[in-house]
Amino acid sequence: MVDMSYKRVFGEMNEFEFNAYDEDNHSIVTFCRIFTNGSDSKIYQCMFTTFFEVYEDLTGEKPSFYHFNSEKKGWAAIIVDLDKGQAKGLSLALNSLCNSISAEQHLLYILKSCSVHFERNVRNSKYSDESKFLMRQLLKAKTKDDVDFIFEQLETIGDEKIHDWITEYQTPWILASLNHNYSLMDYDIWMTTPFDTNVSECSHANVNREGTRLRLKTAIFQRFHNYQKYNIPMSSKNKSGTKRKIDANKRKEYPNSKITKQKAEKMELKELNE
Known part of the structure; x- marks a missing residue:
């Protein structure tokens, strides 16, 4: 599954993650993190394509997807959060393969689209409670006739701009990502893969414990504490929890003395690597 994190890096940069849940080891695996200052379809296409290229460089094999692999092997489902630019970028990247x-x-x-994001969109919409109830049934509808009935009932209720909502959710890929009756995905795969992006959300939460609103360089290298190895000085303000603890310890240890910037940076690097 893929998801964008908006808290980790300070400024316009965001972090795009590729995650999965390892059932054997009961852990979240992050395959790749890409930092970006954009989110349109072309940028998403570039990020997906880059991920595929890195995968091939590391494994020596092209990415394999179940639906166009003759042996029916490879990635079978990608869970997203109803972002149109993200979906279009993915489709173009897959088309290049x-x-x-x-x-x-x-x-x-x-x-597959995240049911949690769908529910949140419905809950935060300005439509009537009656319409919201019908919208939620879209995920549960067992046949195409049931889906058609939901759209017909929404039209009958006649909330303002309800036609815009119906038109959007009748878009083939959106409808297919929410209801299996319109999807070309194998039913077994549909039922055994996640219906939300909670794994990605957990991954965001885990990494954000190390700090949010970080400098880009800090966000990239902080997990490995390899500032010395990569010769990257802590030259601008770092607002992470780790940095605040280091500063607090310095104030306790040197309450009445001035520490030069160079010495402070050396102390900081040493403490981060311990």
Whole structure:
């Protein structure tokens, strides 16, 4: 599953993560982190393509996806959060790997949208409670006729701008990512893969414990505490929890003395590496 984190880096930079849950070891695995200052379809296409290229460089094999692999092996589902730019970027990147089907058809085979994000969008909308109740049934509808009935009932209620909502959620890839009746994904895969991006959210929470609103360089290298190895000085303000603890300890140890910037940086690097 993939998701964008907006808290880790200070300023316009955000962190795009590729995550999965390792059932054998009961742990979250983060395959890749990409830092970006954009989120349109072209940027997402670039990030997905870059991830595929890095995967090939590391493994010596091209990324394999279940729906276009002759042996039915490879990644079978990607869970996203209903971001249109993200979905389009993914479809274009997949199309560069396999152009025997259209870019949008790739999404019908592999995409699932996070039910939590869908529920949040419904809850925060300005539609009536009656309409919201029907919207939530979209995920549970057992047949295409049931889905059609939901849209018909929403039209009948006639909330302001409800037609815009119906038009959006009748978009083939969106509808297919929320209800299996419209998806081309194998039913067993649909039922055995996650229905939300909670793994990614947990990954964000775990890494954010090390600090938020960080400098870009700090966010990249902090987990490994390799500032000395990469010769990257802590030259600008770091607001992470770790940095605040270091500063507090310095104030306790040297309450009445002045510490030169160079000496403070050396002390900081030493403490981070301990």
